[in-house]
Amino acid sequence: MAIKLSEKQKEIVDYTDGPVLVKAGPGSGKTRVLIERIKRLISQNKRTKVLALTFSNMAAEEMKSRIRDDLANNDLIENVSLGTIHSFCLDIVQTRGYLIGLPQNLTLFESTEDRKRVLKDSLMGDPDLRIQLEKHSKPDSFLSECLTLIANYKKAFVFPNDPSLPEQYALIYERYNEALLLQGAIDFDDILFYTYRILSENKSIAKLFTTQYRYICVDEAQDLNYAQYEVIRAICGDSFSNIMMVGDENQSIYGFNGSDSSLMCKRFVEDFQPKVFILNENFRSAKAIVKYANTLQDSSDYSNCYYEGELTFTSYDDEDEEAKAILHKIQHLVKNGHADVEGDITYSDIAIIARNRYVFSIIENVFLQNDIPYFYKRSAAGIESESSVYKLLDLELRLLSNPRDIIHAKERKRLIEDIRSEELVSFVEKCVGTLQEDQLNLLPVLQAINAWTEKSTLDDNEKYLILNDGALWQQHWIKYTSLIQREDRTLTSFRNNVALGKTQSPEKTTGIALLTAHMSKGLQYEVVFVIGLSEGTFPDYRAVQTGGNAIEQEKNNMFVAVTRAKRLCYLSNVRYKLMPWGGRKAQTPSRFVNDLIVPPSK
Numbered sequence: 001m002a003i004k005l006s007e008k009q010k011e012i013v014d015y016t017d018g019p020v021l022v023k024a025g026p027g028s029g030k031t032r033v034l035i036e037r038i039k040r041l042i043s044q045n046k047r048t049k050v051l052a053l054t055f056s057n058m059a060a061e062e063m064k065s066r067i068r069d070d071l072a073n074n075d076l077i078e079n080v081s082l083g084t085i086h087s088f089c090l091d092i093v094q095t096r097g098y099l100i101g102l103p104q105n106l107t108l109f110e111s112t113e114d115r116k117r118v119l120k121d122s123l124m125g126d127p128d129l130r131i132q133l134e135k136h137s138k139p140d141s142f143l144s145e146c147l148t149l150i151a152n153y154k155k156a157f158v159f160p161n162d163p164s165l166p167e168q169y170a171l172i173y174e175r176y177n178e179a180l181l182l183q184g185a186i187d188f189d190d191i192l193f194y195t196y197r198i199l200s201e202n203k204s205i206a207k208l209f210t211t212q213y214r215y216i217c218v219d220e221a222q223d224l225n226y227a228q229y230e231v232i233r234a235i236c237g238d239s240f241s242n243i244m245m246v247g248d249e250n251q252s253i254y255g256f257n258g259s260d261s262s263l264m265c266k267r268f269v270e271d272f273q274p275k276v277f278i279l280n281e282n283f284r285s286a287k288a289i290v291k292y293a294n295t296l297q298d299s300s301d302y303s304n305c306y307y308e309g310e311l312t313f314t315s316y317d318d319e320d321e322e323a324k325a326i327l328h329k330i331q332h333l334v335k336n337g338h339a340d341v342e343g344d345i346t347y348s349d350i351a352i353i354a355r356n357r358y359v360f361s362i363i364e365n366v367f368l369q370n371d372i373p374y375f376y377k378r379s380a381a382g383i384e385s386e387s388s389v390y391k392l393l394d395l396e397l398r399l400l401s402n403p404r405d406i407i408h409a410k411e412r413k414r415l416i417e418d419i420r421s422e423e424l425v426s427f428v429e430k431c432v433g434t435l436q437e438d439q440l441n442l443l444p445v446l447q448a449i450n451a452w453t454e455k456s457t458l459d460d461n462e463k464y465l466i467l468n469d470g471a472l473w474q475q476h477w478i479k480y481t482s483l484i485q486r487e488d489r490t491l492t493s494f495r496n497n498v499a500l501g502k503t504q505s506p507e508k509t510t511g512i513a514l515l516t517a518h519m520s521k522g523l524q525y526e527v528v529f530v531i532g533l534s535e536g537t538f539p540d541y542r543a544v545q546t547g548g549n550a551i552e553q554e555k556n557n558m559f560v561a562v563t564r565a566k567r568l569c570y571l572s573n574v575r576y577k578l579m580p581w582g583g584r585k586a587q588t589p590s591r592f593v594n595d596l597i598v599p600p601s602k
Contacts, residue, residue, distance in 0.1 A: 005029075005036065012277050013037045019274035020244040021264070027284030027563070030246050031522075034219055035066050037244070041215055042079045043071070051213040052082040053232070055220050057501050059522055060084055063219070081213070085228050086188070087500055089195040093186070094496075096198050096205055105492045107185045107402045110382060110499040115187055116143050117407045119150075119172075122179035129172060146172050154189035155227045157196055184404045192227040199234035210240040220522070221268070222247035222261040229263045233271060241272060250297035250559060284524060285309070286340060286567045295595060296559040307340045311562075313533075313571040313596035315589065322574050323363040326352070326529055327370060329570065330512070333527060340567045341526050347373050349526040351513040353561045355538035355554075359531060360514050373511025382498055383476055387465035388419050389428060389449060390473065396432040401491035427452055440489045442477045446470050479503040517557040520564045528565035530558075533573040533590040558592045571596065 005013060009029055012022055013036045024030035038050050054060050060083050068077045081088075094106060109115055120143055123129040136142040150173050158165065160174035180186060186194065199206045218224070218232065236243055245268055249261040268274065285293070286309020316322040333345045341349075354360060360376065367374050385391045395412040398405055416425050431445045453466045480494050480503045497503050513525070517538075532538050539554035562569055571593055576584040589597060 005033075006281055008277065008279055008281065009033050009036070012279075013040055015275065015277075016041070017242055019241050019268075019272035021268060021274040021276045022244070022246040022279060023265070023276065024246065024248050024279035025250075027290075027566075028279035028281055029284075030248065030279060031063065031219065033279070034217055034244070034246050035063060035070075038080060038215075038217060039067055039070060042076045046076065046079070048215070049079045049081070049213050050215045050217060051088075051209070052080060052217045052219065053085050053088060054082070054218075055084060055223050056522075057084060057087075057504070059219065084500070085231070086191050087502065089191045089231060090496060090500065092198055092205075093191060093194045096202070097194060099202050099205070100194065100197050102194060103181065103184050105184065105402065105490070107183075107398065107405065107492060108191075108496045108499045109180065109185045109187050109407075112147070114407055115147055116140075117410075118179050118183070118185070119143050119146060119176050121407070122175040123172065125179075126171075126175055129175065132168065146176075149173075150176055151187075151189050154193040155225060157193065157227060157230065182404065183406050184402045185407075189227075192231055196227065196231050196234055199231065203237065206235050206237050209235050210237065214242060216240075216243045218243070218245045218247075220247055221245035221264040222249050223259045224263045225259045226263065229267060236272075243272065243274075245274070250556065284566050285563060286565075289562060289565050289567075289569050292569075292596075293559055293563050296555050296562070296592065307567055309340050309565075309567045309569075310338075311565075311569045311571070313573075313593045315597070316572060316574050318574050318576050318578065318584070319362040320366075322531060322572055323366040326363060326531070326570075326572070327366050327372065329529075330372070330527075333568075338527075338568060345526060347511045348513075350529075351515055351520065351523070351525040351527070351564060352529045352531060353515050353517060353520050353564065354530070354532045355517055355540055355557065356532075357516055359537065363531070364514070367512070374514055375511055376514045382501075383472060385469045385472075387462060387469045388415065389424065389453070389466045390469035391415060392419070392425065392428050393432070393445075393449070393473075396428060397491055398495065400432060400435070401495060435491075437490060439486075440491065440494075442494070443474065446474050446477070476503040515564075517561045521560055523564055524566055525564055526566050527568045527570075528562070529570045529572065530561050531572050533571055533593050534577070534587040535590055537573075537587075538590055539592070555592070558590075 006029075009032070012020070012033050015037075022030060022033060024033075034052075038052060041050055042048050052060075052063065054063065064077065064080070064082045067080060067082075071077060090108070093102065094104075097106065098104065109118065120133070120139075123133045123143075133139050133142065146169070149169055153160075153162075153165070153173060160170050160177060162170070165173070180190070216232070216235070224232075232243070245264055247261070247264050249265050269276070286307040288309040288311040292311050314325070316325060330347075330350060333350075334347065337343070337345050352360070352363065357376070364374070364376075366372075383390075383394065385394055392412070392415055395408050395415065398408045399412065419425060428449070431448050435442070435445065450467060450470045453463055453470075456463070458466070476498055477494070480497055481489070483497065483502060484493060494503075513523070515523070530538075535541075536544055538558065539551060543550035543554045562571075573589055573593065574587055577587050578584055
């Protein structure tokens with residue numbers, strides 16, 4: 001499908017060799033430009049392969065779908081390797097980890113609780129460290145503090161033997177790493193940490209990638225953290241320069257994960273001397289929205305915006321009044337449309353954005369009472385089983401794929417003691433025993449558990465949980481089989497794909513979208529409501545207490561939330577909030593709407 005590009009966009013798409021930096025404002029079509037350039041590169045030369053990296057599975061799937069749909073020759077999609085940075089790096093660790101002494105078939109410990117157990121066991125196994133742990137009045141807080149420090153060390157590629165580390169924490173860090181590897185496990189920060197070691201200590205491996213891929217493209221580059229940037233830099237080595245970074249420095253919202261837009265704007269420029277393109281034309285947002293967004297981040301010229309649009313702020317008495325007012329506004333827009341929106345406005349054209357999920361509870365109730373279709377966009381990876389049967393199955397599979405996993409062996413023992421049903425435990429063990437790694441198929445096991453459950457004398461509530469868990473597991477397994485060829489399926493691969501969120505089933509995406517500010521990134525809607533704009537809610541109370549960079553991060557969140565709207569944006573807060581323990585608490589309007597508050601007439 002031919003897409004008309006602006007002159008600036010066409011210049012970027014037609015730029016072939018050499019480093020490229022595209023600094024793009026909201027609505028400027030940066031992802032569109034990236035996709036069009038990839039299509040042109042692989043269409044011009046059928047032997048050209050492109051590595052495209054982004055930050056979420058959803059973004060990767062959407063980009064791949066758009067490229068595939070627009071290609072005249074669909075087979076060319078095989079020339080594009082498109083995925084998240086973590087997925088790409090995990091594959092390097094799994095296939096090349098032996099070069100730095102890592103064991104094979106590493107299991108990913110994605111849960112904080114698992115990591116905390118590993119750390120606790122490693123400290124308890126060392127007499128001196130055990131004393132340090134036991135002397136703390138709040139040992140759990142100490143473990144959390146240590147995990148945070150270790151994560152920061154790994155993100156900065158600091159090794160346990162680094163002389164700058166305090167001796168106490170260097171030893172804790174070392175023991176934690178040893179305990180993980182003893183169990184054939186790694187954590188999320190290890191993915192980048194070990195990838196960097198593999199690439200920097202084995203230059204020939206990096207050369208393999210730059211030989212295989214003629215071009216590397218990085219989307220949402222403003223969200224790179226130090227570790228991610230250094231991994232990309234290590235892949236490129238000293239000679240590879242066909243790298244493109246695309247991003248908007250004003251939309252960096254992963255500060256909690258160490259993201260730093262200066263890596264794109266300064267480090268990349270210093271290291272590669274790229275051709276810099278600036279996209280500041282706005283093809284999406286209306287003038288009113290861009291004008292307000294500029295009070296948060298001075299980013300876009302709104303003089304060329306075609307539509308005037310609408311942005312308003314309203315303060316309601318409480319959340320119930322706010323929810324009902326939003327309902328009436330939505331019903332009016334769906335029935336009557338709006339002059340600044342072409343065609344009809346449907347529920348799927350509308351999103352409601354809040355800083356945190358709990359803010360949606362009242363409006364969800366109002367939608368349910370009035371049969372308004374909506375969905376909440378989830379972000380969690382993994383399978384969160386509710387029933388004892390599937391919790392046990394999960395542990396059995398972990399131990400089958402990784403017998404060295406001490407942490408989950410202990411957890412399995414505790415769970416079996418809690419279940420107190422020999423029949424149930426032996427049945428699950430028998431099901432797992434039928435699995436064969438060379439012809440791995442989880443479906444017969446899930447079907448057998450369902451059949452056994454339906455005939456069992458278990459409590460109805462437990463049956464309900466088991467059958468629902470079974471349906472969830474089946475969705476993950478079917479998605480996994482669509483991603484991985486039969487001969488490459490292993491339990492380790494299945495678990496790691498689940499942990500990375502790649503097996504999430506297509507969720508309900510019809511109706512009004514309820515989104516947190518973080519989950520709204522990259523999405524666009526004709527109509528957006530941003531709710532809960534009170535100090536302590538948006539901006540978050542922790543940022544209000546901390547100030548400084550934390551508030552700047554909240555301002556970025558607000559900027560992202562507002563610029564999800566193409567034409568209409570309605571901001572609101574409440575004067576009083578009903579607290580969980582009863583009573584109404586007065587609220588202060590968010591600092592982000594101070595300039596929009598209309599003083600009462602005299």
